[in-house]
Amino acid sequence: MKIIKSIYLVALSAASLGVVSCGASGENQGLEYAPQMYHSVAYEPLTQIQNEEAGSWLSNREDGKGEFYNSNVHNPHNMNMREPVPNTVPRNQYGMLPYRLKVADLTGADSVQNPIEVSEDVLKEGEHTYMQYCLPCHGPAGQGDGKVGEVIGGVANLTGGAYINLTEGHIFHVITHGKGRMGAHASQITPERRWKIVHYVKQVIQKQ
Amino acid sequence: MSIKRSLLSVPFRFCNMALIFFLLIGINAFAADPEVSDSDEAVKAGESLFNANCKTCHKLDQKFTGPALRGVSDRRDIAWIQSFVKNSQKVIQSGDPTATALFAEFNNTVMPAHQFLSDDDVMNLLSYIEFGGKEEAAATPAEGAAGAATATGGVPSEYLTIILAVLVVVLLLILIVLGLIVSVLTKYLNKQPLEEDDKEFINQKTDLKKVFRSDAFIIIITAIVIALVAKTAIDGLFSVGVQQGYQPTQPIAFSHKLHAGDKEIPCQYCHTGVEIGRSANIPSPNICMNCHMHIQNVEGKEGVSTEIQKIYDAIDNDQPIEWVRVHNLPDLAYFNHSQHVKVGQIECQTCHGPIEEMEVVGQHSALTMGWCIDCHRKTDIQTAGNEYYDKLVQLHAESKSKDALKVKDIGGLECAKCHY
Numbered sequence: 001m002k003i004i005k006s007i008y009l010v011a012l013s014a015a016s017l018g019v020v021s022c023g024a025s026g027e028n029q030g031l032e033y034a035p036q037m038y039h040s041v042a043y044e045p046l047t048q049i050q051n052e053e054a055g056s057w058l059s060n061r062e063d064g065k066g067e068f069y070n071s072n073v074h075n076p077h078n079m080n081m082r083e084p085v086p087n088t089v090p091r092n093q094y095g096m097l098p099y100r101l102k103v104a105d106l107t108g109a110d111s112v113q114n115p116i117e118v119s120e121d122v123l124k125e126g127e128h129t130y131m132q133y134c135l136p137c138h139g140p141a142g143q144g145d146g147k148v149g150e151v152i153g154g155v156a157n158l159t160g161g162a163y164i165n166l167t168e169g170h171i172f173h174v175i176t177h178g179k180g181r182m183g184a185h186a187s188q189i190t191p192e193r194r195w196k197i198v199h200y201v202k203q204v205i206q207k208q
Numbered sequence: 209m210s211i212k213r214s215l216l217s218v219p220f221r222f223c224n225m226a227l228i229f230f231l232l233i234g235i236n237a238f239a240a241d242p243e244v245s246d247s248d249e250a251v252k253a254g255e256s257l258f259n260a261n262c263k264t265c266h267k268l269d270q271k272f273t274g275p276a277l278r279g280v281s282d283r284r285d286i287a288w289i290q291s292f293v294k295n296s297q298k299v300i301q302s303g304d305p306t307a308t309a310l311f312a313e314f315n316n317t318v319m320p321a322h323q324f325l326s327d328d329d330v331m332n333l334l335s336y337i338e339f340g341g342k343e344e345a346a347a348t349p350a351e352g353a354a355g356a357a358t359a360t361g362g363v364p365s366e367y368l369t370i371i372l373a374v375l376v377v378v379l380l381l382i383l384i385v386l387g388l389i390v391s392v393l394t395k396y397l398n399k400q401p402l403e404e405d406d407k408e409f410i411n412q413k414t415d416l417k418k419v420f421r422s423d424a425f426i427i428i429i430t431a432i433v434i435a436l437v438a439k440t441a442i443d444g445l446f447s448v449g450v451q452q453g454y455q456p457t458q459p460i461a462f463s464h465k466l467h468a469g470d471k472e473i474p475c476q477y478c479h480t481g482v483e484i485g486r487s488a489n490i491p492s493p494n495i496c497m498n499c500h501m502h503i504q505n506v507e508g509k510e511g512v513s514t515e516i517q518k519i520y521d522a523i524d525n526d527q528p529i530e531w532v533r534v535h536n537l538p539d540l541a542y543f544n545h546s547q548h549v550k551v552g553q554i555e556c557q558t559c560h561g562p563i564e565e566m567e568v569v570g571q572h573s574a575l576t577m578g579w580c581i582d583c584h585r586k587t588d589i590q591t592a593g594n595e596y597y598d599k600l601v602q603l604h605a606e607s608k609s610k611d612a613l614k615v616k617d618i619g620g621l622e623c624a625k626c627h628y
Contacts, residue, residue: 023447024454024571029536033449038538046487047533077528132476144264147471152502153265154273154317160260162320180318181273183498188480 039068043080050078096191103177112169116195118203126200129193133185142205154181158205171198240338241281244331254336257329261322268341274314277337290330295321449538455570456532460518466506469564475556483550486543490531493522534571535560541577541626552615553590584620588612 024030032038035058040047048071055067071078084090091097096115101108116122131140137149142158149155156163175194178184189197202208240246258266265273280289284306292299292307296319299307311317325333397410419425467473476482481489496519505513512520522529537543548554557563561572573579591597591613604613619625 022444024451026453026455027457029454029456030451031448037540038449038536040539044539046490047536079528132474136471136473136477143259148473148499149264151471151508152499155264156320157260157264161324162261162322178498180320181502183501184494185498187492187494188477190484 036067040070043070043072045081048078048080092191094192099172099176099186099191101173106170106173106179109169109173110167112172114168114172114195114198116192116199118199122196122199123203125193126196126198127204129189130197130200130205133189134197137182142201152181156180156182158201164206164208168195168198168202171201240279241286241334243286244281244334244338246335246339250332250335251340252336253329254332254334255340257325257333258336258340261325262333265319268337273317274319275310279338281334281338286331286334289334290327293330293333294323294325297321450574450576451536451571452574453570454534455568456534457568458532459529460531461515461568464563464566464569475563482545482556484546486545488545493519493529497523534569535575537575542628543626551590551594552587554587580626581621584615587615589615589618 022031035055039049039055049068050071052065052069054069056065059065059067061067061069070080072080072082075082089097094115101112134142135146137144137146137152137155138158139145139149144155144157144160146155172194173179174182175189175197176184176186176191185194262277266275266277268276268278270276284292288299288304288306296307296311298321300311394410398407402410467478468475475488478491478495479488480491480495481487500516500519504516505511518529521527548559549556559573559575560569563569589597589612591601597613600618601613604617609617614620
């Protein structure tokens with residue numbers, strides 16, 4: 001009788017300890033409840049499981065692969081994100097075509113006009129975007145005194161003489177392709193946001 | 209605080225004086241072209257020109273993106289300096305040997321043309337370069353030290369542990385004293401003439417076996433054990449499917465504390481999708497390269513850091529960096545970053561915790577449905593300046609509710625908002 005009781009007790013505490021280890025910490029992702037509801041059947045960007053065996057213990061897939069296997073064999077590196085089809089031209093909601101001037105064509109950039117009209121909202125959004133993408137190097141007032149800029153060095157002082165008379169097209173071109181020590185920011189900032197930054201730089205930082 | 213500061217400032221001021229004194233000796237030792245004026249006006253005019261045009265690439269006494277400038281009027285001709293400042297590329301292309309050597313030494317970094325500067329401007333610049341900027345260099349270390357001295361304050365958590373320890377010691381002392389009193393009293397009573405009953409009562413021994421076998425004891429212990437086991441079991445069950453605390457090692461030891469904390473890079477600089485799309489996005493190596501084509505090691509150390517080398521390898525081999533995803537929502541729930549960050553104007557830290565203090569990122573919040581709903585019940589909607597909400601705010605004001613318009617009032621608790 002006593003033995004049976006103590007066996008119960010030990011089993012109960014063992015079970016509770018087992019349950020405790022279900023939580024996540026460090027490298028351990030923790031136990032999933034109903035894993036089939038967690039993992040996407042469709043291809044999903046930013047997740048990619050290349051191991052074909054992953055989750056084969058609960059798989060009922062027709063192709064015989066593991067339940068969690070999720071990557072696209074037709075893409076480079078089996079990635080789920082796809083690049084646009086070659087030779088196609090994306091046109092965004094504002095009807096803008098991609099910017100086509102080559103990196104070295106700075107004189108051509110001078111004649112490009114800003115397609116977005118200035119308004120208070122545009123300047124506000126330009127400021128917001130400037131503070132996210134330009135401030136680390138160019139500083140809050142454009143004086144080239146950002147915290148990252150101090151380390152990189154050679155950051156343009158936008159209020160300074162060499163930069164004050166640059167055209168809007170030139171500024172857009174430099175944000176897009178980079179120049180000197182500045183890298184290209186085309187992949188981070190959409191064209192219309194770049195044009196809004198240009199407005200902000202011209203109107204507020206350079207006060208023109 | 210004021211006493212502290214005044215006490216501290218005496219030796220610092222003394223330091224300043226000493227530093228300036230030594231630097232003044234330094235100035236006298238420095239050779240400058242006699243044409244360069246050392247008048248205060250010229251230095252001042254030169255300083256503003258320098259800060260506007262030169263500061264980001266040149267330092268006076270240190271090599272930076274470009275060479276250190278102090279002593280340049282001694283090293284080169286004034287005419288050479290003027291033509292180089294105005295259009296350095298022209299001088300380099302003319303085949304001038306000094307200019308081409310300089311250009312090569314600084315990795316072919318192009319110095320922009322400064323044709324808007326007049327000859328007088330350049331002379332003022334030279335005045336500042338040769339005679340200016342001394343006080344600044346002397347003042348900064350003293351200021352830094354004073355700041356550090358005033359920053360040290362009381363730490364309350366340490367006091368708390370001390371108080372607890374003292375309490376424990378006091379309680380132990382009381383226990384010892386009580387035991388002593390009991391033993392003294394028993395000894396004293398045993399010496400008195402007493403009745404048999406009283407004597408037995410005084411000298412009775414507690415029988416431990418009897419206590420352990422008593423029903424009350426067994427019931428209490430069993431109840432405690434069952435309660436503890438049940439509590440751990442229930443807590444454990446609630447943690448199933450919750451990945452709070454998940455903190456995987458990443459392929460590159462990227463520190464958010466260094467980038468977002470110390471260098472104050474906004475989250476959106478790298479997580480570019482957060483305001484315009486559903487996913488915040490993990491940056492691709494080309495975004496790293498915007499800075500790391502110049503920064504190759506931490507804290508200005510020489511050589512290439514092994515972690516930064518991994519970015520270069522990824523770029524060279526066209527091989528993606530396989531970051532480990534930390535935050536995983538189940539496929540059954542839809543979440544959109546732009547809806548929360550752009551429209552709702554919620555700070556990243558509200559859900560992701562103090563990212564700017566994390567060396568390795570872990571999941572801060574539970575990300576359970578209860579956690580989402582709780583926030584939807586409490587959070588006011590950012591209606592100001594958003595015409596979309598005008599009519600809703602008006603209707604809400606006319607309704608019985610006295611609270612501000614919250615997420616729950618516009619369907620934030622509907623199943624189909626997130627599950628579809």
